[in-house]
Amino acid sequence: MARKQGSHSQVTGPLVRAAAERLFARHGYAAVSMRQIAAEVGVQAGALYNYTPDKQSLLFGMMKAHLDELLAAWAAVPRGNRPTEALEAFTRFHISFHLDRPDAVFIAYMELRSLDPANFAVIEGLRRRYETELEDILRRGKATGDFTLPDTRLATMAVIAMLTGVTTWYRDDGRLSRERVLRIYWNMVRKAVAA
Amino acid sequence: MARKQGSHSQVTGPLVRAAAERLFARHGYAAVSMRQIAAEVGVQAGALYNYTPDKQSLLFGMMKAHLDELLAAWAAVPRGNRPTEALEAFTRFHISFHLDRPDAVFIAYMELRSLDPANFAVIEGLRRRYETELEDILRRGKATGDFTLPDTRLATMAVIAMLTGVTTWYRDDGRLSRERVLRIYWNMVRKAVAA
DNA sequence: ATGGTAACTGAACGATTGTTCAGTTCAATG
DNA sequence: CATTGAACTGAACAATCGTTCAGTTACCAT
Numbered sequence: 001m002a003r004k005q006g007s008h009s010q011v012t013g014p015l016v017r018a019a020a021e022r023l024f025a026r027h028g029y030a031a032v033s034m035r036q037i038a039a040e041v042g043v044q045a046g047a048l049y050n051y052t053p054d055k056q057s058l059l060f061g062m063m064k065a066h067l068d069e070l071l072a073a074w075a076a077v078p079r080g081n082r083p084t085e086a087l088e089a090f091t092r093f094h095i096s097f098h099l100d101r102p103d104a105v106f107i108a109y110m111e112l113r114s115l116d117p118a119n120f121a122v123i124e125g126l127r128r129r130y131e132t133e134l135e136d137i138l139r140r141g142k143a144t145g146d147f148t149l150p151d152t153r154l155a156t157m158a159v160i161a162m163l164t165g166v167t168t169w170y171r172d173d174g175r176l177s178r179e180r181v182l183r184i185y186w187n188m189v190r191k192a193v194a195a
Numbered sequence: 196m197a198r199k200q201g202s203h204s205q206v207t208g209p210l211v212r213a214a215a216e217r218l219f220a221r222h223g224y225a226a227v228s229m230r231q232i233a234a235e236v237g238v239q240a241g242a243l244y245n246y247t248p249d250k251q252s253l254l255f256g257m258m259k260a261h262l263d264e265l266l267a268a269w270a271a272v273p274r275g276n277r278p279t280e281a282l283e284a285f286t287r288f289h290i291s292f293h294l295d296r297p298d299a300v301f302i303a304y305m306e307l308r309s310l311d312p313a314n315f316a317v318i319e320g321l322r323r324r325y326e327t328e329l330e331d332i333l334r335r336g337k338a339t340g341d342f343t344l345p346d347t348r349l350a351t352m353a354v355i356a357m358l359t360g361v362t363t364w365y366r367d368d369g370r371l372s373r374e375r376v377l378r379i380y381w382n383m384v385r386k387a388v389a390a
Numbered sequence: 391a392t393g394g395t396a397a398c399t400g401a402a403c404g405a406t407t408g409t410t411c412a413g414t415t416c417a418a419t420g
Numbered sequence: 421c422a423t424t425g426a427a428c429t430g431a432a433c434a435a436t437c438g439t440t441c442a443g444t445t446a447c448c449a450t
Contacts, residue, residue, distance in 0.1 A: 002414040003427040012427080027308060030226035034408060046410075047428050055408065110305060113222060150379045151371065158383055161360025162353050169352050176346065184345050188353055192387040197444040198397040207397080229438060241440075242398050250438065 004043075009050065015041045016051045020058050025103035029059050029114040059111060060119040066104040067126035073097060074133060083141030087193070090134055091186045094163045099178065105167050131156055138193065147193040159189055199238075204245065210236045211246045215253050220298035224254050224309040254306060255314040261299040262321035268292060269328060278336030282388070285329055286381045289358045294373065300362050326351055333388065342388040354384055 019040035023032040034055060038045040052058045074097075079089035098105045108127070115123060135156040141147035149155045163185065170181060214235035218227045229250060233240040247253045269292075274284035293300045303322070310318060330351040336342035344350045358380065365376060 002429050003416045005416070007416075007427055009427075028223060028225055030223055031309070033406075035406085043427090044429055045408085046430080049409070050427065114226070150382070151375075154371065154376065154379055155383070157360060157364050158357050158380065161363070162357040165352060165356025165360075168356070176349065180346075181349065184349055185353065187345070188350070188387040191389060192383040194386060197399050198446045200446070202397055202446075204397075228436075230436085238397090239399055240438085241400080244439070245397065 012041065012043070012047075013051050016048055017058070017062060021062055021103050021107065024059065024062075024111065025106045029107075029111045056116055056119070059107075059114060060116075060123070062104065063108050063111070063115070063119075063123050064126070066101065066108050067123060067130070070097060071126065071130055074130070083137055083144055083146045084190070086137045087141065087147075087189065088186055090137055091159075091163060091189050092182050094134075094160075095166050095182055095185060096178070098164060098167050099170055099172075102167050105164070109164065131160060134160060141193065145195060148195045149193060155193060159192070162189070207236065207238070207242075208246050211243055212253070212257060216257055216298050216302065219254065219257075219306065220301045224250075224302075224306045251311055251314070254302075254309060255311075255318070257299065258303050258306070258310070258314075258318050259321070261296065261303050262318060262325070265292060266321065266325055269325070278332055278339055278341045279385070281332045282336065282342075282384065283381055285332055286354075286358060286384050287377050289329075289355075290361050290377055290380060291373070293359060293362050294365055294367075297362050300359070304359065326355060329355060336388065340390060343390045344388060350388060354387070357384070 016037065020032075020037050023037055023040065034048055035045045037058075038048055041048075048058075052061070074090075074093055077089055077093050079086045108123075112120060112123065135152060138147060138149060138152050138155055138159075142149045142152060147155075166181065166185065170176075170178075172178075176184075211232065214232050215227075218232055218235060229243055230240045232253075233243055236243075243253075247256070269285075269288055272284055272288050274281045303318075307315060307318065330347060333342060333344060333347050333350050333354075337344045337347060342350075361376065361380065365371075365373075367373075371379075
C-alpha cells in the first residue's frame with residue numbers, strides 16, 4: 001500500500017498542522033512524537049515530511065502563524081480615540097481572540113523554550129510587538145490623565161497576565177457566558193488602572 | 196572507578212533534586228534526560244536511582260514539596276482581620292514567595308500535564324486548596340462590602356494570574372526593586388476589587 | 391586493621407526517537 | 421489509455437531514552 005484514495009496535500013497538510021497543534025498543546029512539544037502526530041492524521045510517520053522539513057519547523061510554523069494572525073486581527077479592530085475606549089477594545093479583543101484559539105495560545109506561551117535560538121528570536125519579537133500595542137495605550141492614558149500608573153511597563157505585564165489567564169479556566173459550557181466574562185474583566189482592568 | 200571521595204547521600208540527594216529542578220524549569224520535564232541530570236550532578240545516570248525510584252517521582256516529589264511549603268508558609272503569615280488587610284497580606288506573600296522560587300513555580304504551573312493521573316490529582320488538590328485561601332478572603336470582603344465582585348471565583352482566578360505573572364518578567368537586577376513591585380501590584384489589586 | 395555497607399560505575403537491555411528513502415499506489419494530464 | 425508526478429508505505433538508520441544490575445570503591449563502626 002502507498003498513496004491513499006482521495007489524498008491531497010491541500011487536505012492532509014492542514015490535518016497535519018491541526019493534529020500537531022492539538023497534541024503539542026495537550027502533551028507538550030517534547031513529549032509528542034512524529035509517530036503520534038502521524039497516527040492522528042491516519043498516515044505513517046515518513047509522510048509528515050512532505051509537509052514539514054522537520055519537527056522544529058512544525059512548531060515554529062504554527063507559533064509564527066498564530067502571532068501573525070494575532071497582530072493582524074488587532075490591527076483590524078476598530079477602536080475609539082480615547083485611551084479608555086482603546087483599552088476596552090484591547091481587553092475584549094485579547095480575551096475573545098485567546099478564547100477562540102486555546103491550543104495555539106497555550107503553545108505560544110508554553111513552548112517558547114522548545115524553539116531554536118533563531119526561531120525564538122523571531123517569535124519573541126512578535127510577542128513583544130503585541131505587548132507594545134497595550135503599552136502604548138496605557139502610556140497615552142497616563143499622559144492624558146485617564147490612567148494612574150506608577151510604572152507603565154509593569155502595568156502592561158500585569159494586565160496581559162490577567163487577561164491571558166482566562167484561558168486556563170474558561171470553558172464554553174461553563175457557568176459564565178463569554179460576554180459576562182468580558183464585562184467583568186473589563187471592569188477589573190478599568191478599575192485597576194483608573195485615575 | 197565507583198564511589199567518589201567524600202560522597203554522601205545527604206550531599207548528593209539535594210544536588211540531584213536541585214539539578215532536576217533547574218533543568219526541568221529550563222527545558223521542560225519531557226525534554227530533560229536522566230543522563231543530563233546526572234551529568235549536572237557529576238555522576239552516572241544509574242546513580243540517580245539511589246535517590247528516586249523513577250523520573251516521574253522526581254517531578255512529583257518536587258511539586259508536592261513546593262505546594263506543601265507554599266501552604267505552610269501562607270498559614271504562618273500574620274494577617275489582619277479585615278478583608279483588605281488579608282488581601283494585602285496575600286498579595287505580598289504570593290509575589291514574594293514566588294519570586295524566591297522561580298524554578299519551582301515554573302514547574303508547578305507548566306508541568307501539570309507531565310504528571311501521572313494519580314499524581315496530578317494530588318497536586319491539583321493542593322493547588323486548589325491554595326486558591327481557596329484567596330477566594331475566602333475575597334468572599335469575606337464581598338460580604339462586608341469592602342469589595343465589589345460580580346463573581347468571586349472569576350476574581351480569584353484573575354488576581355492569581357496577575358500576581359503569578361510577575362515571575363515571567365521580574366529580574367532581581369532589573370529596573371524595579373522588589374518592594375516597589377509589591378506596592379504597585381497591591382495598588383492594582385486593591386483598586387481592581389474596590390467597592 | 392578489617393568487615394560491612396553505602397555510593398557509585400560502566401555496561402547493557404529493549405523501546406522509542408527523528409529522519410531518510412527506495413518502492414508502491416493513486417490522481418491528473420495529454 | 422498511457423504516462424508522469426504527487427502522496428504515501430514500510431523498513432531501516434543511528435542515536436537516545438529510562439531503567440537495571442553485577443561489580444568496584446570509599447567510608448565507617450567495631
